[in-house]
Amino acid sequence: MGAYSKYEFKSKKSNWMKRRTTSYSSLDIKTLKAAIDTVFPGAVKANVNNYIEGLLKSSDEESLKTYEEGLRDLNRLSWSYYETLFANLTVKNRMVILETIEETNFFEQLRQHTMEGMFADPIYGGNKDKIGWKLIGFPGARFHPITHLSSGWKASKFVSLEDKERLRENER
Template sequence: MRSSRRDFLAALAVTGVGAFAPGMPGVREALAHAAAVRAGVAPARFDVLTAAEAAAVTAVAARIVPTTETPGATEAGVVHFIDYAFGDFAKDGLADFRAGLADLDTRATARRATATPFASLPAADQDAILADIEQTPFFGGLRAMTMMGMFTDPRYGGNRDEVGWKLIGFENAMSHTAPFGYYDAEAAKGRD
């Protein structure tokens, strides 16, 4: 995956989120939603996803960023970000996304021989299915959406209590003061 900013949009296209978000329009419509989140009125329901879809998204996101001794996608509320996204900047990709979720259930059923939703499989089976599809645009897009739900501003419904930022040590502050890290701190000591 590329690291420079100019490749980022291209990277999104590669990962598949481009398929979900053609044109990537603005976020103005989201501000009412954002205001509700800021006011602590966290969404108790889903605006776009059905309950079954929300369960599947929650399950996949929890395999992409699992809950360990530290919070993962579930604690971050990634599913709420994704619900918001498919009602907003990614809405043109909703049909493809739903087809991908249906495919997950088909694959789950194939493993179990009875009708089984992906979300009800043991984690190891879920991981095996996801490994089979990890090169697909659907998985790439869902990974991208999961990262957005982990690491973008909590105003969009994910990254609750900034758990994504706390996980990686990102300090979202309006100002920092030097020294910023270990090596400049050590160098400053040497110069004093």
């Protein structure tokens, strides 16, 4: 991706996002938000659900089916355990439900995508306001981040790919 300018990337992004129009019901979105916020508290505030929704628009049918079935299963299990939907459960009860599906492909993907959405560059839809980076002290896009971080350097400014592109445009 480093070879693309901001304009080229955005046009590429819009093309792959148009490949599939995934429409989720408000129930699916509530379930997804509750699940990711249970996997990583604060994930909804960081817009991880937007990252995952964008990812699923470009995913293969198998991944999409895994999410659709997984979200449905969360509600089925919630109803059988607590007679309410997953999004209505307390965090403690949501943890119980997630622990029962911990060995499934859906949970693996959900956990992986939640972590990606928390810590990826904000240009991909998650990590709003660089909240994930601030949480771990990662400075963002740098030419040599390992050199800076290994010498005890602390980030005073967090820089995304979009920030870097904006700086480049201002220098022209």
